[in-house]
Every structure is written in C-alpha cells, then in structure tokens.
Amino acid sequence: MAFEELLNEVGGLGKFQIIQMVFILPPVMIAACHILLENFTAAIPGHRCWVPILDNDTVSDNDTGIFSPDVLLRIIIPLDSNLKPEKCHRFLLPQWQLLQLNGTFPNMTDLDTEPCVDGWVYDRSSFSSTIVTEWDLVCDYQSQKPVVQSLFMAGMLVGGLIYGHLSDRFGRKLILRWCLLQLAISGTCAAFAPTFLIYCSLRFWSGCSAVVIITNNWMLIVEWTRSQSKAMVITLITCAISIGQIMLGGLAFVFRDWHTLQLVVSIPFFVFFFSSRWLVESARWLIITNKPDEGLKELKKVAHRNGIKNAEAALNMEICKHNTLFWHLYQSTALWEQYFPVPEMQTLRVTLASVGISCVAASITSYSVHCNELIPTLLRAKALGLDVMASRCGSALAPLLMTLVVYLPTLPWIIYGVCPIIASLVVPFQPETRNLPLLDTIQDVENNKKFSREANEKDFYIKVTKF
Template identity: 30%
Template sequence: MPTLDDILEHIGGFDLFQKRAFFVLCLLSAAFTPIYVGIVFLGFTPEHRCLSPGAADLSTKCGWSLEEELNYTVPQGEPDGETFSGQCRRYDVDWNTTGLSCTSPLESFTNYSTKSSILLTTCQDGWVYDSLGSSIVSEFNLVCEDAWKLDLFQSCVNVGFFVGSICIGYMADRFGRKLCLLITILVNSVSGVLMAFAPSYTWMVIFRLLQGLVSKGGWLTGYILITEFVGLSYRRTVGIVYQVAFTVGLLVLAAVAYAIPHWRWLQLTVTVPNFFFLLYYWCLPESPRWLIAQKKSDEAMKVIHRIAKGNQKRHQVFPYCQIMAY
C-alpha cells in the first residue's frame, strides 16, 4: 500500500496548496514574537528617581533647569556605596520649608552643612520616570525593592512555555493538530487582550501566564502541522523558514514598539491580529498523517483530495483512493 509520501510525490510535495498553508502558518510564527521577547518593550525600565514632594515647586520657583534640580535635590554617589542612590533613595527633608536658598537649598536646613550628612529615606511617595511612554515598570513601579517582580513576570511566561509545550503536545497527538491549534489561538488572543486591560500587577501576571501556557504549544503545533503537509524532501526547508518567520516578527515588533511607546496600546496592537488566525478553521485541514495514524483513512482521503485539488492535480489521486479504500 502506498504511503502518504508516495501520494504527495504525485499530487505535489510543496505545491500551491502547501505554499498557501505554509504562508498563513508563518504569520502565526511571526505573531509569537511579542510573547517570547515582549518583555524588552513591555518591561522597559526608564531612568527614574524618587519623587520628592515640594521639589518640583521649588524648582519652578527658583527657575532651575532639570540638571540643576537633579543636582540640588537628588542624592548621587553617596558614601554608602549606592552609585545610583537617587533611584531608590531621597533626602529626608521637607522641600516645602519656607526660606530655602535657590543656590544651596540643603544648607538651609538646621545642622545640615553638607550633602553627605543629610539622612536618606526610601521613595515613600513614588517615583518620577523620564520617559515619554509607559511600561509595566513605570505603571506598577517595578523598581528598587520591587524590581524582582519584573523577573517574576518573565519567569511565569517561561514556566508557561515549559508546561504548555508538554501538555499541548499531548493534546495535539490525542485530539488532533487543527483543534489544538485553534484552541491555543483563542486562549492566547483572549488572555492577551485581558492583559492589556489588567487593573493590577497580579492580574497582569495571571493573564501573561495563560499566554505562556498556550502560545509556545500553539507555535509548535503549527510547526508540526506544516511539516506534515509537505513531502519528505521539503520538511527541513519549511521547518527552517518557519523559524525565520519568527525572526521577521522581531523586526516588525521593534517597529511597532517604536511607534507605540505605551505598553497597554502596544499589547493590544500585537494581540488583536491573533483573532484573525481563527480563520484557520476554514483555511487549513487536519493533518492527513495524524488522521492515518488514528485509523481515519476516509477523513485522510478527503484531506488528500483537498490538497490535490488545491495543487490542480486532482485526477492523479484517484488510483490511490481505490488502493487505500481497499
């Protein structure tokens, strides 16, 4: 009995049908990029310093430039060894005190003659970020003592990749490549949109974890599906190009992130197109190799007919239909 590879040699191992299927699946591969490396843009840490109540008003009153304001009100290179102490510490003084000098404001405080003798405190009133856009770091203040939360955010994604790849790989073998692919696309799209509207850091991590659980498994399912559509001699090529599409996605993501510097809008922009991948329900058939492995020869022949028709070689599949039916 002829194998599927024998049939593909006659109806086209990588003809028009497979090329179209390959193209639409490469779009899926490129769309996986924002989840894998999105932390670079979503979690960008801008230059920041402690918010000192009254310092901005004093700066306006004295007519300081930004450089002068930072020099007078932000600690730099303190003796405690904190090279960038201004990012996580501020002077423990009241800038609203009347009578402060505009040339040496710190000397106006009783018993304080030098910067090194002034006590420091934590950023109790928040931070000031020098950025035109926003990121999850600036919105949820993931700096200083809470900087570890940014690492946790990405770690949850990686854990999702690991667990999801195993579970979804099993699901793809048990229930079919196409069904598994569609489910992962749906969950990935919905959780990505919900993340864009997450009201807190905790909810954001939960939705990102869901994306991690399904996105890598969905990407692998797409990889398996396209390699099972093509002839044996084309598998290596489509596998490599499928991964190259991921690299193309990196370039597109960088351009989109440059144009949209606000993380919520960026997340929404890179997520919404994923809903169009649900059209795979009509664009792609089930893997004929999986159907044959599941003893579903009739359904496999329908897919082979569809491939032959798409390759305009429908008449060449008839002899094999009779043999497989037998």
C-alpha cells in the same frame, strides 16, 4: 504504498502547500513577538523619587523662589557613586548647604535619607508607559519584574507538555485553533489588566498558547511536505520566528505605550483564529490514528487544490485501511530506547559573539529539521512538547549560570561551550534522514535502523514500511 507516495500523488509541494504556509507564517511571526515582549513592555526607564517641591503641580514658581529645577534637585536628591541622582532615595530634609559647594561633593552617607515614600518620577522620553511605570516595579519592587517573563516561560513549558499531548490525541488543527483564540483573548485582556497579579496570570496563559501556535503550525506544514522540501520549509519557519522578533523592535519603536504595543501583537490572533478554518488537518496524523476516511478526504482536497487530476485511483480506501494495524504500536516504548564585557579587545569579543550566535541559530535550524524527521507522527507533538519543555528549563537555568561569575568570570562561558561539544559526540550515532519521508510509527523507527546512511531515495521507496 507509503504515505510519502500518497503525498506525491496529491502534490508534495504545490499550490496547497504554498497557501498553507501563507496562513501559517504570519501567526508564527506574531507569536514570536510575545516571547520577547517584556523586553519593551517591561523596560525600566530612568527614575527618581517624587518630591513635592519639584513635582507637585500645585506648587507655584513663587513658592520655589529663584531656584531652578536642577538646583532644587541637587538639594533634595542625593547622588549615587556615579554622581547621578539616586533612583531610590531622597534627603529627609532639603540640604541647602549643598548649594555652597563648587565642584566638591560631601560624604552623602552622613546625611539622612528616606525611601521614595511618595512614588517616583519617570523619564518618558523613550517609552511613554511600561508595566514598570504602571505598577512602580523599581527599587525594592524591582525583583517582581522578572516574574512576568518567568511565568511566560513557565506557560510555554506547561503548554508545550499538555497541548502537545492533546495535539497527538485530538489533532493538530483543533488544538491550534483553540490556542489562537486563547492567545487572542489573554493577550488583549493583558493590555487592560487592573493589577500586576492579573497581568502575570494572563501572560502565563499567553505562554501556554504561544508555544503551541509555533509547534502545531510547524507540524501542519511539515507533515504535508515531501521529503526533498522539508529542510527548506523548516528553515522558512525558523526564519519567520526570527523575522517576528526583528519586527517586534520596529513595533516597539512606533508604539511607545505598553498597552498599545500589547494590543498590536494580540488582536491579530482573532483574525488568525477565523482564518485558520481554511487550514487542512494532517492526513498523515489522521491515517495513523485510525481515521482513514477523514485522511482520504483531506488527501482528495489537497489533490484538488494542487490541480492533480485522476488522483482518486491511487487514493482508495484499501490503501488507507492498511494503516489500522499501526494503532497497537502506539503502546510501544521502543522509541524511548533509542556578562557584561570588559573594554579590552571589544572588537574581538563582539566578532566572536556574532559568530557564536550565528552558529547557535544554524544549529537550532539543523536540529529542528533532524528532530522532526526522527520522531514518528504518532509521537511528534508530544516530542516537540518535551523539546519545548527542555528548552524552557534551559532558559530558566541560564540566569542562574551567570551567578557563577563570582567564582570564575569565564566559568559560565566554559559551560556554554563544553555542553555543545559533548552533545556533538552523539550526533554521528544518529541515522541519516536526508530526503527520507517522515516516519509515522515506532515500527518505522525500528525499521529505519536497517537503512544505510548513504541510502538514496530510490532505495528508500523499496524498503519503507507499507501502509
């Protein structure tokens, strides 16, 4: 009897699966917030040099005479090419002669200036505090700001690779619980980081765990869902990721201080950690990794929660023990054989961009469904880890591709368009997986090649690998 039939015996989409998703979707949504968190916690507000005559609280109104702040600003801060106050320099000495000019602007390059040696004054109308204002990541230090997001993405890459292997070795639930606790601790500590270096380190560790929270939750529900419902379940999970990213914008609107926002998206993981004890380990993984006793126990638990009576007759130990022969197949390697827009045509550009991003979102969802159905249980976590690693490499390369605009403004977009076209050429050679059970072993993958792309569910139950 294939695992798909065992799953049907205990309920392929019932009360248990719904409760499992209730526990799974919230941490997925909040973990998605961490991916884009620096868009708000590292926002760069308007700023200018700090100057004593304007910003020193000990200077009284009598010391500045009858001059207004705007007048004082004009003689102390030079104007940039857009006739806005310069963000990174100030006049070495007050330029009183500028007060005599009416509507004309002299050549600022002839006047002596200096960097903001005393710090900066920030516009706090949008954000009361960000990591940029916390550690003055502007002007000569502005290049340090992208380091945070890069380290978070690097953490996702490393975490996906390492924890993906550990998930296949020690189980989805154990590694998931560890990562929930890791993100709770690292995210909360990041809100109180005393230095920028410590903050970067904590965000790296947050990235390591955030990716696993998404992928392991993903597997825990997919591997408990019948074939006919997998596409719907995966779509719900990808929607949860999108909802989390949307929710982040609302949270950032309410919580304008970066410390508070960091805590708001981190502390819930302590709750998720304690509630994860009620999650059920993948029986599919337990059986395939030669743990039939534990797998049978989980199957009976699910049957009870789904209200399935008399299921134990089908869930006998002999059925599970047949899966021990799959262990030696683990060593097989057969699986691995197989920018800124110009004003012209603005409406058209926005429309095409919206259509393009919609197609990207749809293709990611379709790819996620197909990927999970092509990879066997024995290697699924590793494969998803490699998938995440590849996506993080793409995230790192994306900003570099944009530098090609100096050679040809449309070159990055040509590359972005041509690559999916080339990738689409190999899609027809992939086997059809619609309404077919998840593969468990490499032997299943090899046998699956024999199936017709038009194979229906009835044919499949005859040909599927026996447990």
